[in-house]
Amino acid sequence: MEHQAMLHRSIFGGGVQFLLGPHMGMNEHNHSLISITKSRFFSKHLISQRKCFKSSISCSSEKLNGPHERKENTAKVIYSVAPAMGHNKEAHPECSSRVPAIVNALEKLELTPKFRGSEIVQLQNFRTATAEDIASVHTKSYIFGLEKAMEQASEQGIIHIDGSGPTYATSTTFNESLIAAGAGLSLVDSVVEASKTSENPPVGFALIRPPGHHAVPKGPMGFCVFGNVAIAARYAQRVHGLKRVFIIDFDVHHGNGTNDAFYDDPDIFFLSTHQDGSYPGTGKIDNIGHGDGEGATLNLPLAGGSGDIAMRTVFHQVIVPSAQRFNPDIILVSAGYDGHVLDPLANFQFTTGTYYMLASSIKQLAKELCGGRCVFFLEGGYNLKSLSNSVAESFRAFIGEKSMATQLDEFGFLYDEPSFKVKQAIDRIKHLHSL
Numbered sequence: 001m002e003h004q005a006m007l008h009r010s011i012f013g014g015g016v017q018f019l020l021g022p023h024m025g026m027n028e029h030n031h032s033l034i035s036i037t038k039s040r041f042f043s044k045h046l047i048s049q050r051k052c053f054k055s056s057i058s059c060s061s062e063k064l065n066g067p068h069e070r071k072e073n074t075a076k077v078i079y080s081v082a083p084a085m086g087h088n089k090e091a092h093p094e095c096s097s098r099v100p101a102i103v104n105a106l107e108k109l110e111l112t113p114k115f116r117g118s119e120i121v122q123l124q125n126f127r128t129a130t131a132e133d134i135a136s137v138h139t140k141s142y143i144f145g146l147e148k149a150m151e152q153a154s155e156q157g158i159i160h161i162d163g164s165g166p167t168y169a170t171s172t173t174f175n176e177s178l179i180a181a182g183a184g185l186s187l188v189d190s191v192v193e194a195s196k197t198s199e200n201p202p203v204g205f206a207l208i209r210p211p212g213h214h215a216v217p218k219g220p221m222g223f224c225v226f227g228n229v230a231i232a233a234r235y236a237q238r239v240h241g242l243k244r245v246f247i248i249d250f251d252v253h254h255g256n257g258t259n260d261a262f263y264d265d266p267d268i269f270f271l272s273t274h275q276d277g278s279y280p281g282t283g284k285i286d287n288i289g290h291g292d293g294e295g296a297t298l299n300l301p302l303a304g305g306s307g308d309i310a311m312r313t314v315f316h317q318v319i320v321p322s323a324q325r326f327n328p329d330i331i332l333v334s335a336g337y338d339g340h341v342l343d344p345l346a347n348f349q350f351t352t353g354t355y356y357m358l359a360s361s362i363k364q365l366a367k368e369l370c371g372g373r374c375v376f377f378l379e380g381g382y383n384l385k386s387l388s389n390s391v392a393e394s395f396r397a398f399i400g401e402k403s404m405a406t407q408l409d410e411f412g413f414l415y416d417e418p419s420f421k422v423k424q425a426i427d428r429i430k431h432l433h434s435l
Helices: 002-012 067-074 098-108 113-119 131-135 140-156 173-195 228-240 256-261 308-326 352-369 384-398 419-433
Strands: 017-020 032-035 077-082 120-122 203-208 245-249 268-275 297-302 330-335 374-378
Touching: 077 098, 077 173, 077 384, 098 203, 098 374, 098 384, 113 120, 131 140, 131 173, 131 228, 140 173, 173 203, 173 228, 173 330, 173 374, 203 352, 203 384, 228 245, 228 256, 228 330, 228 374, 245 308, 256 268, 268 308, 297 308, 297 419, 308 352, 308 419, 330 352, 352 374, 352 384
Parallel strands: 077 120, 077 203, 203 374, 245 268, 245 330, 268 297, 330 374
Antiparallel strands: 017 032
16 A cells, blocks of 8 residues: 555656556566656657558648548548557557457448448548647646656556556557547547538547546546547637537546546536446546536446446436536547446446447437537447447447447346436436536
């Protein structure tokens, strides 16, 4: 316990320090603390740098024009792919196999531009995030520290950058995290631009990693490096003048990083559904915001075993009225697929059909409230099969195609949901938030 307390202070206390472990894990007798005092992050050379990696993705800061813009205006879904192949630790739940598994499933199920023409568009050109983008949510000391830690990662292969959970980094993590955040921001650009000329702009989906909703302003946490959704929310406000941002987080774990970033902000409404008592233990039902932001945070912990019935009820009785009252200019979604019954890291029993319902319902909500402006960001999901199928079902929902979930799921292992506990939680939320 003493060692764990030291780790927590070293990362989140006064200055930013990273506890670096050897390749195979932490060794409490052989570690080194690197204190970060300077950074090259804000140098013009790094800011203008555009890293590309071996994949079908072309990374560029240039805006799309001509035929690409016309495709976006007629598309039903537009997605970006940033798999962070160098940010990898074998046998770790959050490994480099995740995004490729999704991409392969989309291809196999014929949900790519190759098969769907202009209905589905992959954003081939996107920029990396800049210093200004990241610093809109995270402290400069954290950004500087992570960049500097890449030198140590180059020497050791894998380092551990989070004392409260197994969050790792490799020598490519910093740049690949910038690419991931930038891929999401570029989708915000595309969706917002399309909404200016179309009543039915495409839904955006950032198939990116590392995930982001656990990353707090002062540091990394829970597999997450930069808060991709939080950064996109600030970007939508700063660049596009979209004042009111509604964030839905349906990952099975509480998005504590996003929660903390906007806890006193009345213009960004953060709504999280998550498994009660699961990692990281935050997101209590009476955490509703602070100061001017009181009431603009809604945390709904649900009992283990909650499934499709619970999520449908929550959507219609909690999410819809909250969004209608807030009246957002854009909806952003932390799309975690680790609530699936097959996922190894939690105890919900969502089926693939649950995610079809969520995608379809959120798209409709965005159409009714904010001109269809909506972007999904990949968060958790660690069973590659259920993750891939669930994202594919989300794509089907976006294009208005019938669900294939019954062909993808086996229902023999489902059990009765804790309906009474779910009702109790919903009733309390309605009272707290006057819904």
